[in-house]
Amino acid sequence: MSQFLTQLGDAATAVEAFLAECLAEQQANGTPPRLAEALRHAVLAGGKRFRPFLVFESAKLFGVTREAALPAAAALECIHCYSLVHDDLPAMDNDELRRGRPTVWKAYDEWTAILVGDALQAFAFELISEPGRHEDAEVRAGLTHTLAVASGAIGMVGGQMLDLDAGRLPEQPAATIADIMRLQSMKTGCLITAACEMGAILGRATASDKAALKTYGEHLGSAFQISDDLLDAEGTAADVGKATGKDAAAGKATLIGLLGIPEAREHLDRSIDAATAALHAFGTKAEPLIEAARHMGRRGS
Amino acid sequence: MSQFLTQLGDAATAVEAFLAECLAEQQANGTPPRLAEALRHAVLAGGKRFRPFLVFESAKLFGVTREAALPAAAALECIHCYSLVHDDLPAMDNDELRRGRPTVWKAYDEWTAILVGDALQAFAFELISEPGRHEDAEVRAGLTHTLAVASGAIGMVGGQMLDLDAGRLPEQPAATIADIMRLQSMKTGCLITAACEMGAILGRATASDKAALKTYGEHLGSAFQISDDLLDAEGTAADVGKATGKDAAAGKATLIGLLGIPEAREHLDRSIDAATAALHAFGTKAEPLIEAARHMGRRGS
Numbered sequence: 049m050s051q052f053l054t055q056l057g058d059a060a061t062a063v064e065a066f067l068a069e070c071l072a073e074q075q076a077n078g079t080p081p082r083l084a085e086a087l088r089h090a091v092l093a094g095g096k097r098f099r100p101f102l103v104f105e106s107a108k109l110f111g112v113t114r115e116a117a118l119p120a121a122a123a124l125e126c127i128h129c130y131s132l133v134h135d136d137l138p139a140m141d142n143d144e145l146r147r148g149r150p151t152v153w154k155a156y157d158e159w160t161a162i163l164v165g166d167a168l169q170a171f172a173f174e175l176i177s178e179p180g181r182h183e184d185a186e187v188r189a190g191l192t193h194t195l196a197v198a199s200g201a202i203g204m205v206g207g208q209m210l211d212l213d214a215g216r217l218p219e220q221p222a223a224t225i226a227d228i229m230r231l232q233s234m235k236t237g238c239l240i241t242a243a244c245e246m247g248a249i250l251g252r253a254t255a256s257d258k259a260a261l262k263t264y265g266e267h268l269g270s271a272f273q274i275s276d277d278l279l280d281a282e283g284t285a286a287d288v289g290k291a292t293g294k295d296a297a298a299g300k301a302t303l304i305g306l307l308g309i310p311e312a313r314e315h316l317d318r319s320i321d322a323a324t325a326a327l328h329a330f331g332t333k334a335e336p337l338i339e340a341a342r343h344m345g346r347r348g349s
Numbered sequence: 350m351s352q353f354l355t356q357l358g359d360a361a362t363a364v365e366a367f368l369a370e371c372l373a374e375q376q377a378n379g380t381p382p383r384l385a386e387a388l389r390h391a392v393l394a395g396g397k398r399f400r401p402f403l404v405f406e407s408a409k410l411f412g413v414t415r416e417a418a419l420p421a422a423a424a425l426e427c428i429h430c431y432s433l434v435h436d437d438l439p440a441m442d443n444d445e446l447r448r449g450r451p452t453v454w455k456a457y458d459e460w461t462a463i464l465v466g467d468a469l470q471a472f473a474f475e476l477i478s479e480p481g482r483h484e485d486a487e488v489r490a491g492l493t494h495t496l497a498v499a500s501g502a503i504g505m506v507g508g509q510m511l512d513l514d515a516g517r518l519p520e521q522p523a524a525t526i527a528d529i530m531r532l533q534s535m536k537t538g539c540l541i542t543a544a545c546e547m548g549a550i551l552g553r554a555t556a557s558d559k560a561a562l563k564t565y566g567e568h569l570g571s572a573f574q575i576s577d578d579l580l581d582a583e584g585t586a587a588d589v590g591k592a593t594g595k596d597a598a599a600g601k602a603t604l605i606g607l608l609g610i611p612e613a614r615e616h617l618d619r620s621i622d623a624a625t626a627a628l629h630a631f632g633t634k635a636e637p638l639i640e641a642a643r644h645m646g647r648r649g650s
C-alpha cells in the first residue's frame with residue numbers, strides 16, 4: 049500500500065474513534081435512543097475520511113498535533129456525512145444502498161433521515177465551537193465561519209441545488225464546461241478547500257500560507273472530481289451494455305462528455321501539478337499533501 | 350395594541366430588514382438564483398419573530414444595542430425557519446400551507462425544500478460567526494456553541510424526533526406528563542431558552558445573570574407551549590364537528606388531554622410566575638421580558 053493510503057487509513061481510524069466517543073457523550077446528554085442509533089449508522093459506516101486527512105495534514109504543517117485538529121476534522125466529516133444522508137433521500141438521489149449497507153432512510157424512514165442530517169449539521173458546529181476543544185476563541189470562530197460558508201448556499205448546498213436542477217428542471221440551457229466546473233467546485237471543491245483552510249486556521253498561519261493552502265485545495269478538489277468522473281466513465285465503459293456512466297445516463301452533461309477522456313486526463317494532470325506547485329514554500333513537510341494530490345492521477349476506487 | 354405587541358412588531362421589522370439584506374448579499378456572492386428565491390420564500394414570509402425579540406430584550410439588559418444583537422437574532426430566526434421548512438415536508442408533517450402561502454416544497458419541490466433547510470442552518474452559523482459582525486471572538490464562539498446545542502440532537506431536532514416517533518411508530522408506551530414536558534422542552538423550549546442565553550452572551554453577563562435568563566427562558570418556553578396547546582384545544586372546541594385539536598386528532602397524547610383545561614391553565618400561570626420571578630434581580634429594566642411572559646396568559650393567536 050502506498051504511504052498516502054497508509055496515512056489516510058490512520059487518519060480514518062483516529063477520526064472514527066473520536067466521532068464514536070463524541071456521539072456516545074451526546075447520547076449520554078439526552079439524544080433520543082432511536083436518533084442516536086441512526087446517527088451512528090450515518091457516521092460510523094466507514095468511508096475514506098479524506099477531508100479529515102486534509103485537516104490533519106494541513107494543520108501539521110504548522111506544528112498542530114492530530115489530537116488538537118480532531119474536533120475540526122470530525123466536524124468537517126459530520127458535514128460530509130449529513131450531505132450524503134440527505135442526498136440519498138427519495139426526493140434527492142433516491143439511493144437505497146451506500147457502501148453496501150442500507151441508506152439511513154431505508155434502514156429507518158424518511159423523517160429519521162431528514163432529522164439525522166439536520167442533527168449532524170448542528171453537531172458539526174457544536175464540535176467546532178466547544179470551549180474545551182480549542183483554547184483559542186478566535187480559532188473556534190474562524191473554523192465555524194469557514195465551514196459554514198463552504199457548506200452553505202454558495203458552497204456545497206448551492207452546488208447540490210445546481211446539480212439536481214440540471215437533471216430535473218425542464219428547458220435548462222445546455223451546460224458548458226464552465227458551468228460544470230462551477231457546479232463541481234461548489235458541490236465538492238468547497239469542502240475540500242475548507243479542509244485545507246481549516247488546517248491553516250488551526251495553525252494560525254500567515255495570510256500567504258493560508259492562501260497557498262487554499263490554492264492547493266482548489267486544484268486538489270478539481271483533480272478529485274475529474275478523477276471521480278474518469279473512474280465513472282472508464283469503469284462503466286468496460287461493462288458490456290452499459291457504455292455510459294451514472295451522470296451521463298441521468299441525462300446530465302459531464303466534463304468527460306464535453307472534453308473526451310484524453311483531454312480530461314490532461315486537465316487532471318494540470319490540476320495535480322498546480323496543487324503540488326502551490327505547496328512549494330512548505331518544502332518536504334508538505335510531502336503527505338503532495339502525495340494526496342498525485343494519488344488522484346492513479347485512483348482505482 | 351399592548352406595549353409587548355408593539356415591541357414585538359418593531360423587533361420583527363428590524364430582523365426582517367436585516368435578513369433581507371444578508372440574503373441579498375449572499376446571492377451577490379453566488380447563491381444559485383432558484384435557491385435564493387426559495388430561501389426568501391422561507392425566511393421573509395412574516396411570522397411573529399418572537400425569538401429575535403427575546404435576543405434583543407435579553408441583550409438590552411446589559412446595554413447591548415439592537416444593532417449589535419441583530420446577527421445573533423437573525424441566526425436564531427434562520428434556525429427556526431429551517432425547522433419549519435423541513436417540518437412541512439411530506440415525510441414529516443405534510444403541510445401544504447403556512448401562514449396562508451404554499452410551503453416551500455409545495456411552491457418549489459421537495460429537493461429544494463430539503464436544501465433550503467440545509468442552507469438556512471449553515472447560514473445561521475455563518476451569520477453568527479462572521480468576523481465583522483461581532484468584534485469579540487469569544488462572543489462569536491459562545492453564540493455558535495449555544496445555538497448548535499439548542500438546535501441539535503439533544504434540543505430541537507431531538508424533540509422533533511420524539512414527536513414524530515410518538516405519532517407513527519407502533520407499540521409506543523403511553524406518554525406520561527413527564528414525557529410530554531420533556532418532548533416540548535426539547536422541541537420548542539430549547540430554542541427559546543437559547544434566545545435568552547444568547548442575549549446574556551452578547552452582554553458578557555455574569556454567571557448568575559446568565560443563569561437567571563436561562564431560568565426565565567425555560568419557564569417562558571413552558572408557558573409558550575401550554576398557551577399554544579390551550580389555543581389549539583379551546584379554539585377547535587368552538588368549531589362544530591371538530592371537537593379536538595390537531596395533536597389529539599393525530600392520536601398523540603397532549604398535556605391538555607392528560608391534565609384537562611383547568612389544570613393546564615394553572616400550570617401556565619405557575620410558569621408565568623416562575624419566569625417573571627427569575628428576572629427579579631434586573632428590576633424594571635426587565636419589564637419587556639416580563640410583559641412577554643404575561644402575554645402567554647392572554648394569547649389570542
